[in-house]
Amino acid sequence: MKMLTAKQIRTRIWLIFAVFLGLCVWAALYFQQQSKQLLGSNFTALVVDVMQAQEDVHVLKRSLSYLKADSPFFDIQELEKAKIRIQYRIPIIDRKVRASVIDSRVYEPYLTKLSAVGAALPDMIKRIQRSNQDSENRSLLITQLTKIELDMAVSYSELHHIIQAASDIERRRKDQLLLLIWGLISAVFIVGSALLATLTRLYFHKEELTIQNNLDHLTQLPNRRYISEKAQAIIGWRPAQIGFAIIDLDLFKKINDLYGHPAGDEVLKHIADILNHHIVEPNLVARIGGEEFCVLFLNLSQQQVMTLCEEIRVAVEEAKLKVNNSVMIHITLSIGLYYHEGERQTTFSQIYQYADQALYLAKKQGRNRLVLHDNAIVH
Ligand SMILES: Nc1nc2c(ncn2[C@@H]2O[C@H](COP(=O)(O)OP(=O)(O)OP(=O)(O)O)[C@@H](O)[C@H]2O)c(=O)[nH]1
Structure with a gap:
């Protein structure tokens, strides 16, 4: 084993310690940043909310088709209930999406459309109730309601898509984070082993010096x-x-x-x-x-x-x-x-x-x- 001077060994220990400390500081900062990003984004719950909201779109679509066909199955009560659900759900989804880490530029147009839908829907239903006899007015209402239904369908579908994509990114990030944790554990292990090896070397070096100091080199007897x-x-x-x-x-x-x-x-x-x-x-x-x-x-x-x-x-x-x-x-x-x-x-x-x-x-x-x-x- 090549003998290192005490100064070299001290320098090595300090170097290893500095690398180790650097790694720890970097890891702490990185984890802090990552955990901040992950906090507040529960994409699974959001996806469920949007999927449930998409069912309201189906109800709206069905009512619309009955209305168009002037069908006896058209039920204004069902439309009323759908309106209540829609008005209840839109602000919840709005709040959750805004609380997530998704870039606001991506979702903003769809949330705006949805809030416009939420605002227009009550008046629309009132007018439908009143338009029973007026067929001209009724066809105009059907056109407006079709637009509302379309806006809702597109907005929810796009939001679904955006949230799904964000969820995938989050999953990938978690995988990377896991990989990083393993990497750090390995680094800690390597640095620890290097430190241990250096300390062992230092110990043997000291032992060797003690023996050399106490031994006569020619005869190998104590001096x-x-x-x-x-x-x-x-x-x-x-x-x-x-x-x-x-x-x-x-x-x-x-x-x-x-x-x-x-x-x-x-x-x-x-x-x-x-x-x-x-x-x-x-x-x-x-x-x-x-x-x-x-x-x-x-x-x-x-x-x-x-x-x-x-x-x-x-x-x-x-x-x-x-x-x-x-x-x-x-x-x-x-x-x-x-x-x-x-x-x-x-x-x-x-x-x-x-x-x-x-x-x-x-x-x-x-x-x-x-x-x-x-x-x-x-x-
Ligand atoms: N080869 C060899 N000679 C040594 C060593 N250390 C001392 N000497 C020699 O040992 C000799 C000792 O000589 P002296 O002190 O005169 O003693 P001596 O010849 O043994 O005579 P007395 O002690 O009076 O019997 C010297 O010539 C030293 O050079 C060594 O490590 N190796």
Whole structure:
């Protein structure tokens, strides 16, 4: 995984956040606008109203045909009832159409015609009632009533058509809205996943940095910083038994000089392997400097710690380390050991100092040996 700098990660998170916020604001505005448009338009109810009103047109048409034929079926009462229904329905339809989202320029001519019909109809019916004997006047009334019937039929039919078209548009808009909602949900999901991925990356980045900060790159052992912090914390708990050994390779400079620096590096790795092999948890091993290692022993008696140190010393002494793919190197090491038992208030630097003093003695007394602080030379 390619490592991103903290600044790059922060920039990415802000970018994702900005995109996400932008999307949310846009979606909120869009929904607000759409819901405003959809409010107040109940096209289904309107279509039903218009269809019922069209039945009045049929009644009018039938009465008209009886009137024309001078039929005995002509019933002025039926025409009266139709008039009442028509006068009742026209204002309702007018109000509902005007409340809808339909452009007023589209419906206005038909509503005007209908209101004219509503206004003219009562007078027309009165005149029909009075015109029984006057046949000339009667034919004029039939012509006017035919026009009214035609105006009504055309207006309702056109309104029906307009409302149907608006209803289709509304349905399409709802579909688009639904699609948009799904799109937004997907976007939220994608943005959320991207954010999560970035955060995970950030977390691993931090973990990696922590590991890198605490690890010696050559030997992959914990480094001085790690052991110092860890040992300081452990010593703070005042463990009953604590031992600390500084392990220093003898005359290591010679190896570098004779076989080269890379060979010296190989030796250091071999030593790290031997230490790793002998030291198990809860004891801790680390590389604290060039050719210097250390071990923190916990919950072991002094004898056990000294035996372990001796085992390490002997293991290195007896090992033949292969470097440069051929040369077998022989090396030894010196160990300065500090040990105490029973609760004691001390610090890591104090313990380190004691172990270092013991190491100094080990070197001074001829190397390849273990020296316990307080001058107790073991080997
Ligand atoms: N190859 C290699 N050499 C290193 C590294 N770090 C330190 N050294 C070398 O380790 C050598 C340590 O030399 P000295 O401090 O003189 O100690 P010494 O030769 O081991 O002698 P004594 O400690 O007195 O036994 C130096 O030559 C350093 O250059 C490393 O990471 N790799």
